[in-house]
Amino acid sequence: MSVDAPAKITILGAGPIGLEAALYARFLGYEVALYEQGRPAESIRRWGGVPLFSPFGMNSSPLGRSALAAQADDDFSLPAEDELLTGAEYVDRYLQPLAESDLLADSLHCGWKAIAVGRAGLSKSDMVDEEARRDADFIVVLVDSDGQEKIDRSDVLIDCTGLFGQASWIGGDGVPATGELAARPHVEFGLPDILVGERDKYASKHTLVIGSGYSAATNVCALGQLAREALHTQVTWITRKANQADAEGPMRRFENDSLSARDRLAVQANQLAAKTEPHVVHWPHAPVTGIHYDAHSDRFQVTLAGEKPGMHEFDRVIANVGYVPNTDLTRSLQVQYCYATEGPLKLAAKLMEPESADCLTQPTGEAQLLVNPEPDFYVLGAKSYGRNSQFLIQNGLKQIQQLFTIIGDRENLDLYRQFLPANPQ
Numbered sequence: 001m002s003v004d005a006p007a008k009i010t011i012l013g014a015g016p017i018g019l020e021a022a023l024y025a026r027f028l029g030y031e032v033a034l035y036e037q038g039r040p041a042e043s044i045r046r047w048g049g050v051p052l053f054s055p056f057g058m059n060s061s062p063l064g065r066s067a068l069a070a071q072a073d074d075d076f077s078l079p080a081e082d083e084l085l086t087g088a089e090y091v092d093r094y095l096q097p098l099a100e101s102d103l104l105a106d107s108l109h110c111g112w113k114a115i116a117v118g119r120a121g122l123s124k125s126d127m128v129d130e131e132a133r134r135d136a137d138f139i140v141v142l143v144d145s146d147g148q149e150k151i152d153r154s155d156v157l158i159d160c161t162g163l164f165g166q167a168s169w170i171g172g173d174g175v176p177a178t179g180e181l182a183a184r185p186h187v188e189f190g191l192p193d194i195l196v197g198e199r200d201k202y203a204s205k206h207t208l209v210i211g212s213g214y215s216a217a218t219n220v221c222a223l224g225q226l227a228r229e230a231l232h233t234q235v236t237w238i239t240r241k242a243n244q245a246d247a248e249g250p251m252r253r254f255e256n257d258s259l260s261a262r263d264r265l266a267v268q269a270n271q272l273a274a275k276t277e278p279h280v281v282h283w284p285h286a287p288v289t290g291i292h293y294d295a296h297s298d299r300f301q302v303t304l305a306g307e308k309p310g311m312h313e314f315d316r317v318i319a320n321v322g323y324v325p326n327t328d329l330t331r332s333l334q335v336q337y338c339y340a341t342e343g344p345l346k347l348a349a350k351l352m353e354p355e356s357a358d359c360l361t362q363p364t365g366e367a368q369l370l371v372n373p374e375p376d377f378y379v380l381g382a383k384s385y386g387r388n389s390q391f392l393i394q395n396g397l398k399q400i401q402q403l404f405t406i407i408g409d410r411e412n413l414d415l416y417r418q419f420l421p422a423n424p425q
């Protein structure tokens, strides 16, 4: 059943996908409320110094580029589509201008955190799986940093709150390692500015990096560079699993990877792991069982199992162990999350198919994969993949295009195709 403009669509989270979804909806004439707990693209601002490995053209939509070009003054120029931007450049040159654009500025409410969502007059167990639930407005409870509350009501609700809020446990068994709860505030879970802003924190120190993804690889490479420049800097990189037989190292490479920056990062990290430099070591199959922070010495004692059993000491710990989605937010809605990834079930099942191993070949699938038992409720963006780390911004843009074919019940609706330069409006 279609929801026609000017119905109201509420979108939670103004990361790249929330902003683009809001723009799409505004262009179609819907009333939009876009709530962001911090500033636009708050998550990406946290790793501003790191380059994206997908080019700007993959991280922006034809609609977004066109909206900015239409209102650009002489001082503004969009990045070229093949440009590789850092996170900060992506924010400054695209996402922030988009947030301030004519179509979005009035819809965006920054500094409001969504803490719970429900449906007016209904509990989770009312009208199980019934379409009639859509007759009740969505209710979103929001709080600002002063603790002030407000309620938003809407016809359609889109959750684009991403993943970066909640890091997984460091413990190798899926539960906190012994001592982890107390140690966590002293552990870095993201991508610190190792070579510039936080150089003093890591120079001439021994850092433990935990994790086997691109964030860990980025940190290991930056620390490797620092070790070449600052005497006595050391890096120990641990991964939970043993290296795959025949693998070049902990980082998986994809055959003929068209994201060359991604491949370069994997190659560089694997070379460091192979002990090509004296100050970097890699220990595969070394799950963490205990972690204690000693404030007096400002050092960590980390207990490992696997191939390096026993206690080891480090000055700093960076844990790039992935993120878990916050499913509490939608607890009162009828949403089914996958027992393995905690992404919405239909999409999660599709993503588990073998051809989905590389994010570039992700089956964004048919639009119906985005539909939940809760009518008119959708999860888009990184959160829609749950713990599956293969999400790319371009997958989210495809989701937006697909979603509005469902909301508007117009199978051929594709604003992105309409706004491609070869076919200007």
Ligand SMILES: Cc1cc2nc3c(=O)[nH]c(=O)nc-3n(C[C@H](O)[C@H](O)[C@H](O)COP(=O)(O)OP(=O)(O)OC[C@H]3O[C@@H](n4cnc5c(N)ncnc54)[C@H](O)[C@@H]3O)c2cc1C
Pocket (backbone or CB within 6 Å): 012, 013, 014, 015, 016, 017, 018, 035, 036, 037, 038, 039, 040, 041, 042, 043, 044, 047, 050, 051, 052, 053, 054, 059, 112, 113, 114, 115, 160, 161, 162, 163, 164, 165, 191, 215, 218, 380, 381, 382, 383, 391, 392, 393, 394, 396
């Ligand atoms: C170092 C690094 C490099 C990367 N490189 C690439 C790349 O090259 N290409 C690529 O495609 N992807 C890349 N990614 C991944 C990409 O950044 C994410 O997939 C993308 O940001 C997801 O967008 P999103 O809008 O779904 O979520 P997010 O960007 O996480 O945005 C979610 C937003 O929701 C807000 N929010 C959260 N909870 C609430 C709440 N309760 N109420 C209100 N607001 C809330 C957050 O503050 C945030 O602004 C990279 C990631 C990292 C860490």
